Amino acid sequence: EDKVVQSPLSLVVHEGDTVTLNCSYEVTNFRSLLWYKQEKKAPTFLFMLTSSGIEKKSGRLSSILDKKELFSILNITATQTGDSAIYLCAVSTGTASKLTFGTGTRLQVTL
Amino acid sequence: ETGVTQSPTHLIKTRGQQVTLRCSSQSGHNTVSWYQQALGQGPQFIFQYYREEENGRGNFPPRFSGLQFPNYSSELNVNALELDDSALYLCASSFLDRGPGYTFGSGTRLTVV
Numbered sequence: 001e002d003k004v005v006q007s008p009l010s011l012v013v014h015e016g017d018t019v020t021l022n023c024s025y026e027v028t029n030f031r032s033l034l035w036y037k038q039e040k041k042a043p044t045f046l047f048m049l050t051s052s053g054i055e056k057k058s059g060r061l062s063s064i065l066d067k068k069e070l071f072s073i074l075n076i077t078a079t080q081t082g083d084s085a086i087y088l089c090a091v092s093t094g095t096a097s098k099l100t101f102g103t104g105t106r107l108q109v110t111l
Numbered sequence: 112e113t114g115v116t117q118s119p120t121h122l123i124k125t126r127g128q129q130v131t132l133r134c135s136s137q138s139g140h141n142t143v144s145w146y147q148q149a150l151g152q153g154p155q156f157i158f159q160y161y162r163e164e165e166n167g168r169g170n171f172p173p174r175f176s177g178l179q180f181p182n183y184s185s186e187l188n189v190n191a192l193e194l195d196d197s198a199l200y201l202c203a204s205s206f207l208d209r210g211p212g213y214t215f216g217s218g219t220r221l222t223v224v
Contacts, residue, residue: 004153088153
């Protein structure tokens with residue numbers, strides 16, 4: 001059975017801190033790994049990673065995939081209160097592009 | 112605005128009843144997937160529809176069924192509701208041949224009492 005594990009489950013940091021969120025996976029027929037941010041309801045897309053070692057960057061967020069060790073990290077630098085959300089990691093598998101999600105990391109950024 | 116519209120936003124049903132949730136996919140997307148997100152959990156794949164046919168199914172019983180229409184909109188039907196069906200139901204659309212570039216809707220919050 002496909003499995004995605006995220007850590008930590010929750011995290012409280014002060015504004016300005018840097019955080020690293022972890023995602024490991026065990027799946028068959030891997031296609032890509034995706035990161036989403038979920039604030040209220042709709043998960044919003046952050047990154048899609050398909051190749052090892054190539055960092056994807058968007059502003060203060062960056063992510064990298066290691067297909068040999070089967071994990072990915074999401075980094076957020078200079079955190080802001082608006083970064084408070086649940087961060088979901090998902091792996092796409094098979095021809096139907098089914099997404100298997102982890103349970104998410106709840107990030108709270110305080111002043 | 113995400114481009115994927117779900118209705119209704121909230122719903123309360125009684126155990127044993129049936130429910131239909133609706134999703135309008137983003138323009139140009141030909142694939143719709145449904146996910147169930149229980150409180151404190153990540154979304155779980157229910158099934159996917161592509162060109163009006165089921166194109167993959169997760170570990171959900173047959174009382175979860177769906178439809179996709181020629182305009183690519185979709186319905187999720189759940190029969191014989193159980194208390195554990197209480198969850199956020201998310202619809203996601205994509206263009207199958209271009210990879211999993213999903214756009215999620217805001218979901219329907221279903222409460223079964």
